[in-house]
Amino acid sequence: MIVFNFKEIISKTIEDLKTQNKRVGFVPTMGALHSGHLALVSKSLKENDIVVVSVFVNPTQFDKNEDLKKYPRTLNRDIKLLKTLSKSNIVVYAPSVKDIYGENIEAINFDFDGLENGMEGKFRKGHFDGVGTVVKRLLEIVQPHNAYFGEKDFQQLQIIKKLVEKYKLPLNVIGCEIYREESGLALSSRNERLSLEQKKAAPAIYKTLKKAKEKFANQSVNKVTKWVVAAFANQKLLQLEYFIIADVKTLKEINRKSSKKAYRAFIAVYAGEIRLIDNIALN
Numbered sequence: 474m475i476v477f478n479f480k481e482i483i484s485k486t487i488e489d490l491k492t493q494n495k496r497v498g499f500v501p502t503m504g505a506l507h508s509g510h511l512a513l514v515s516k517s518l519k520e521n522d523i524v525v526v527s528v529f530v531n532p533t534q535f536d537k538n539e540d541l542k543k544y545p546r547t548l549n550r551d552i553k554l555l556k557t558l559s560k561s562n563i564v565v566y567a568p569s570v571k572d573i574y575g576e577n578i579e580a581i582n583f584d585f586d587g588l589e590n591g592m593e594g595k596f597r598k599g600h601f602d603g604v605g606t607v608v609k610r611l612l613e614i615v616q617p618h619n620a621y622f623g624e625k626d627f628q629q630l631q632i633i634k635k636l637v638e639k640y641k642l643p644l645n646v647i648g649c650e651i652y653r654e655e656s657g658l659a660l661s662s663r664n665e666r667l668s669l670e671q672k673k674a675a676p677a678i679y680k681t682l683k684k685a686k687e688k689f690a691n692q693s694v695n696k697v698t699k700w701v702v703a704a705f706a707n708q709k710l711l712q713l714e715y716f717i718i719a720d721v722k723t724l725k726e727i728n729r730k731s732s733k734k735a736y737r738a739f740i741a742v743y744a745g746e747i748r749l750i751d752n753i754a755l756n
């Protein structure tokens with residue numbers, strides 16, 4: 474498995490592969506890979522000849538420096554895991570901050586038509602400017618036919634689709650469903666930092682989402698939201714940051730539902746200082 478550290482070299486290599494009519498898939502990650510990431514890579518391997526996996530902890534998308542510092546970095550383990558899927562059809566791009574940003578570690582200011590304003594964009598200031606900056610740069614370097622993103626970060630997935638549309642980037646953005654542990658907990662690199670007790674408590678997040686979905690069928694948005702808030706008030710180890718029901722297309726929070734529209738519930742919860750997010754389709 475080849476591991477590239479420099480953008481010029483990986484760009485040239487991919488360009489050569491494309492002249493040989495190879496289809497190129499791309500899975501951007503921040504590393505500390507788990508089965509959720511591997512599910513994206515497996516899908517990409519089925520649909521392309523070569524899959525590029527980037528491993529880059531992007532400094533401009535963290536609003537808290539402490540979170541950036543504590544983000545797990547396990548490149549050797551990540552490479553071993555990827556080798557279990559394919560030794561010859563995956564290439565890794567693990568650039569330095571300098572390779573991506575040069576001397577100017579700054580995010581571009583984007584307008585994603587309002588998709589960026591709620592939820593993660595509201596509670597993590599500047600987050601989607603950072604995500605947009607790095608994904609745009611990575612897409613320009615890799616120039617894949619297909620890029621894969623998880624619905625675990627549903628707002629991010631919609632924003633990337635908007636980015637690709639706005640900048641007319643020639644690729645398909647493919648969303649992949651959320652990969653969960655047996656307990657229902659959505660896999661996340663942050664789960665590694667949970668204590669045993671927190672790990673036991675965390676499946677309540679998805680359980681509550683599933684129950685909220687059931688209730689949404691015949692209860693008002695307000696009633697469902699109140700029920701979720703009350704459910705978390707009883708959780709000693711989990712603090713609810715937000716629970717929001719939003720229109721899938723605009724990602725705007727709703728107060729009243731219409732039978733013609735599709736909705737999703739979004740949640741962010743703290744277990745100690747570890748922030749976990751999840752979401753579920755409601756109808």
Ligand code: AMP
Pocket residue numbers: 501502503504509510513621622623624625626649650651652653659660661662
């Ligand atoms: P990250 O390394 O957390 O930035 O994630 C890289 C990609 O993997 C993003 O597109 C995420 O949405 C996706 N991803 C992370 N966890 C999961 C999961 N549990 N299920 C599906 N996709 C995921």
